[in-house]
Amino acid sequence: MFDAFTTFSHASGLVANLDKSNLYTAGITEEERSELQLIVQMLMGSFPFKYLGVPLTTRKLFYQExxxxxxxxxxxxxxxxxxxxxxxxxxxxxxxxxxxxxxxxxxxxxxxxxxxxxxxxxxxxxxxxxxxxxxxxxxxxxxxxxxxxxxxxxxxxxxxxxxxxxxx
Known part of the structure; x- marks a missing residue:
């Protein structure tokens, strides 16, 4: 997946700022999460968080949000x-x-x-x-x-x- 992201970045000219990026996981063990975090060298993020001013969460969003x-x-x-x-x-x-x-x-x-x-x-x-x-x-x-x-x-x-x- 990380290779696909790198390929996309090279093709599109869009580059993610990894200092401002977090890693979000679901459905994997703590050991797998730790191993993945070591590979991608990103901080772990947690829900909810905001993207473009809108909270991203595991529950449905309402109009006001x-x-x-x-x-x-x-x-x-x-x-x-x-x-x-x-x-x-x-x-x-x-x-x-x-x-x-x-x-x-x-x-x-x-x-x-x-x-x-x-x-x-x-x-x-x-x-x-x-x-x-x-x-x-x-x-x-x-x-x-x-x-x-x-x-x-x-x-x-x-x-x-x-x-x-x-x-x-």
Whole structure:
């Protein structure tokens, strides 16, 4: 596994900071854990711990615990800022730049209209959420969807069901 991680690092250019990394194990003996720790030279970590502001634990997470991640990743303001950086880079080669000569909305039109068919991130995010909702209602054969139905939706209709108070 460590060799696969090293290969991934070389191929992707992403390198883990081992000083900031911990080793987490489950289902092995104390002797195996100690031996593994000697091989990888990492500190042992324990649950729960936070990753990107969200606690990772062996129990299910609730909405309030995931809220920092949700706010960081899908907020309209963040998407608009990313789009602004992309737009500025397109015209000036820098993240901050001059006013664009063509409106972003026009650049997002289809190629058949004579423009670039770029993605409007806010619209794309809404479409991605809608695609997940569609999958939950239509693709009953997927394992993750079966899990959502078993634990949350149960026999309710998704669009009219009450939102659980301890939503995870």
């Amino acid at each position: 995931c809220k920092p991640l949700i706010e960081k990743t899908v907020a309209r303001k963040v998407l608009k800022e990313i789009q602004s950086i992309c737009r500025n880079y397109l015209w000036s080669g820098k993240s901050e730049g001059r006013k664009a000569p063509v409106a972003w909305d026009n650049l997002c039109l289809k190629k058949s209209c004579g423009v670039w068919n770029l993605k409007d991130l806010v619209t794309w995010n809404k479409a991605a959420v809608a695609k997940h909702l569609w999958a939950i209602t239509q693709k009953q054969d997927r394992l993750w969807i079966k899990w959502i139905h078993a634990y949350y939706i149960k026999q309710n209709i998704l669009l009219t069901m009450p939102i659980p108070t301890r939503l995870s």
